[in-house]
Amino acid sequence: xxxxVLILFSSFLCHVALAGRTCPKPDELPFARxxxxxxxxxxGEEIVYTCQPGYVSRGGIRRFIxxxxxxxxxxxxxxxxxxxxxxxxxxxxxxxxxTFEYPNTISFSCNTGFYLKGANSAQCTKExxxxxxxxxxxPTTCPPxxxxxxxxxxxxxxxxxxxxxxxxxxxxxxxxxxAMFGNDTITCTEHGNWTELPECKEVKCPFPSRPDNxxxxxxxxxxxxxxxxxxxxxxxxxxxxxxxxxxxxKFGHWSAQPSCKASCKLxxxxxxxxxxxxxxxxxxxxxxxxxxxQKISFFCKNKEKKCSYTEDAQCIDxxxxxxxxxxxxxxxxxxxxxxxxxxPC
Ligand SMILES: *[C@@H]1O[C@H](CO)[C@@H](O)[C@H](O)[C@H]1NC(C)=O
Ligand SMILES: *[C@@H]1O[C@H](CO)[C@@H](O)[C@H](O)[C@H]1NC(C)=O
Ligand SMILES: *[C@@H]1O[C@H](CO)[C@@H](O)[C@H](O)[C@H]1NC(C)=O
Ligand SMILES: *[C@@H]1O[C@H](CO)[C@@H](O)[C@H](O)[C@H]1NC(C)=O
Numbered sequence: 001x002x003x004x005v006l007i008l009f010s011s012f013l014c015h016v017a018l019a020g021r022t023c024p025k026p027d028e029l030p031f032a033r034x035x036x037x038x039x040x041x042x043x044g045e046e047i048v049y050t051c052q053p054g055y056v057s058r059g060g061i062r063r064f065i066x067x068x069x070x071x072x073x074x075x076x077x078x079x080x081x082x083x084x085x086x087x088x089x090x091x092x093x094x095x096x097x098x099t100f101e102y103p104n105t106i107s108f109s110c111n112t113g114f115y116l117k118g119a120n121s122a123q124c125t126k127e128x129x130x131x132x133x134x135x136x137x138x139p140t141t142c143p144p145x146x147x148x149x150x151x152x153x154x155x156x157x158x159x160x161x162x163x164x165x166x167x168x169x170x171x172x173x174x175x176x177x178x179a180m181f182g183n184d185t186i187t188c189t190e191h192g193n194w195t196e197l198p199e200c201k202e203v204k205c206p207f208p209s210r211p212d213n214x215x216x217x218x219x220x221x222x223x224x225x226x227x228x229x230x231x232x233x234x235x236x237x238x239x240x241x242x243x244x245x246x247x248x249x250k251f252g253h254w255s256a257q258p259s260c261k262a263s264c265k266l267x268x269x270x271x272x273x274x275x276x277x278x279x280x281x282x283x284x285x286x287x288x289x290x291x292x293x294q295k296i297s298f299f300c301k302n303k304e305k306k307c308s309y310t311e312d313a314q315c316i317d318x319x320x321x322x323x324x325x326x327x328x329x330x331x332x333x334x335x336x337x338x339x340x341x342x343x344p345c
Contacts, residue, residue, distance in 0.1 A: 021070025
């Protein structure tokens, strides 16, 4: 005899076995997809996990059948990105990357003085290959430099192909009578062009005018140009104020305009003075007067302290102020002590 309870229980089991429970929508796995994908599956239905393009299976089961319990077994499938091969080394450049995995991008750049010949980036494709070939960093060159008007090259050494490498220099010179504006040296830049060219311009200077009490000499030409020179001189007792030689400058002006200045007659007949650091007798040294610009120091007495000090006087265009403190002794007053012989204060 079978107990009725057991009969009931086994018929329940039978019912479960036949009808079963439906399985739910399967768990999502990173970078994988399920075929077929539904919201529920009858017991016995099969699903297959496959890795998405660009990803490969790293172990685990991929095929499952919905069991009578209605619970999908634990899925251990792992989908990992494909890894592209080592991209290589870019000579005279840099490869920038995070990883070589799908779907990452690597980028290329060249060192200064080199330019990229090829793609500036590449992507790791679904197939695990780079989308672009490794580029090349080629040296930057500049074409032969353009020559400014009225100029010529004074220094330039091209490569054998007539071009110049990044960083090379060329130096210009202006033709005679022309002055340069800008830098005489140009450099081949990283962009493959030259830095800014200088300009050469014709420069004329007016004829220099003769100074009063003097003369000026310059080339006997119709026109005076850049770099031409003129020389100045003064008549007898006059002295040149300024350089003897002047030059026509790049802006059309002479480098200086010297003039002739009168020399000074000295009212003092006898005195010991300091001239250029030395004690001299004024009557010997400045017999013919003092030239414009010359400077002497007179000795004066401090009566209270019985000592001497000096005061300066300079000849300016025929005028000289003798210091008030200076006292000239008559040549007969031989018993008086000269200030220059008194001890300094
Ligand atoms: C460029 O690369 C080549 C080969 O590695 C090397 O000989 C050369 O020195 C590099 N040039 C510069 C400027 O780094
Ligand atoms: C370089 O320049 C010279 C003179 O201008 C020319 O004769 C020669 O053909 C050029 N060479 C190249 C490779 O361009
Ligand atoms: C001219 O350019 C060179 C480099 O190209 C630089 O070294 C120099 O200082 C420049 N000279 C002047 C006067 O600007
Ligand atoms: C050289 O080329 C660069 C980039 O094209 C540009 O910015 C620059 O102005 C050029 N320089 C000269 C002097 O033409």
